[in-house]
Amino acid sequence: MSIDGLLLDMDGVLTVSWEPLSGAVETVARLHARRVPMRVMTNTTSKSRSAIAEELRRSGFEFADDEVLTAAVAASEFLREAYPDARVFLLGDARPEGLDGVHLVALDEDPDVVLVSGADPSFNFETLNGVLRVLLGGASLVAMHRTLTWMTREGECLDAGAYLPGLEQATGQAAAITGKPARAFFDAGLRSLGLPAGRVAMVGDDVVNDVLGAQSAGITGVLVRTGKFREDSLARAGAPPDHVIESVAGVLDLLED
Numbered sequence: 001m002s003i004d005g006l007l008l009d010m011d012g013v014l015t016v017s018w019e020p021l022s023g024a025v026e027t028v029a030r031l032h033a034r035r036v037p038m039r040v041m042t043n044t045t046s047k048s049r050s051a052i053a054e055e056l057r058r059s060g061f062e063f064a065d066d067e068v069l070t071a072a073v074a075a076s077e078f079l080r081e082a083y084p085d086a087r088v089f090l091l092g093d094a095r096p097e098g099l100d101g102v103h104l105v106a107l108d109e110d111p112d113v114v115l116v117s118g119a120d121p122s123f124n125f126e127t128l129n130g131v132l133r134v135l136l137g138g139a140s141l142v143a144m145h146r147t148l149t150w151m152t153r154e155g156e157c158l159d160a161g162a163y164l165p166g167l168e169q170a171t172g173q174a175a176a177i178t179g180k181p182a183r184a185f186f187d188a189g190l191r192s193l194g195l196p197a198g199r200v201a202m203v204g205d206d207v208v209n210d211v212l213g214a215q216s217a218g219i220t221g222v223l224v225r226t227g228k229f230r231e232d233s234l235a236r237a238g239a240p241p242d243h244v245i246e247s248v249a250g251v252l253d254l255l256e257d
């Protein structure tokens with residue numbers, strides 16, 4: 001394998017609940033020492049890009065702000081291009097300050113677009129019903145990702161992807177996805193690295209959104225057995241990852257090959 005650059009998922013690969021996973025800080029330091037270009041590609045929406053980069057640096061991962069690519073930044077770019085001047089209702093945990101150039105409004109202010117971010121307590125019956133009615137009234141559905149679950153210190157949690165199918169089926173509208181596994185997001189990662197897909201590997205703990213998503217963009221997919229990894233999700237995935245490794249430290253061996 002001739003891999004010259006890496007796209008790294010954050011949650012479940014480098015950290016869980018913002019705590020570094022065992023060996024991850026050392027692995028990233030060794031990759032930096034070997035001058036392997038890397039970008040962190042995360043569907044985490046609860047913090048802005050610079051806050052995520054800051055949090056990673058606090059944990060010992062030396063990443064600059066522009067080495068972190070988030071689904072929220074991708075969503076802002078998508079909305080500015082596809083829905084310029086739209087009035088947007090934001091559902092979920094994303095920070096409004098991370099959505100540059102997006103005109104946010106409340107649910108009762110006649111939004112043109114519902115933008116779904118990560119699940120949090122705002123995904124309640126009243127709000128989801130309000131979203132349903134706005135969508136039935138003609139608003140467009142855009143989501144940062146359709147991740148089903150994510151791993152926290154307390155255990156696995158439902159994420160936005162557990163709610164989206166209900167909204168889609170009730171309204172007959174498929175959500176436009178801006179984060180992983182959207183092709184456009186992986187392409188943005190490749191552009192940022194300045195490398196073609198055939199020379200890049202994506203490392204993630206989500207077999208569908210990280211690994212198979214990357215593989216369909218021509219990127220080498222690497223699944224780690226950390227974070228929310230489960231044998232049964234791997235068995236149900238529909239296609240095999242190019243590589244399965246115990247933890248992110250295994251990337252060092254893959255680069256040797």
Ligand SMILES: [Mg+2]
Nearest residue numbers: 009011012205
């Ligand atoms: Mg992950």
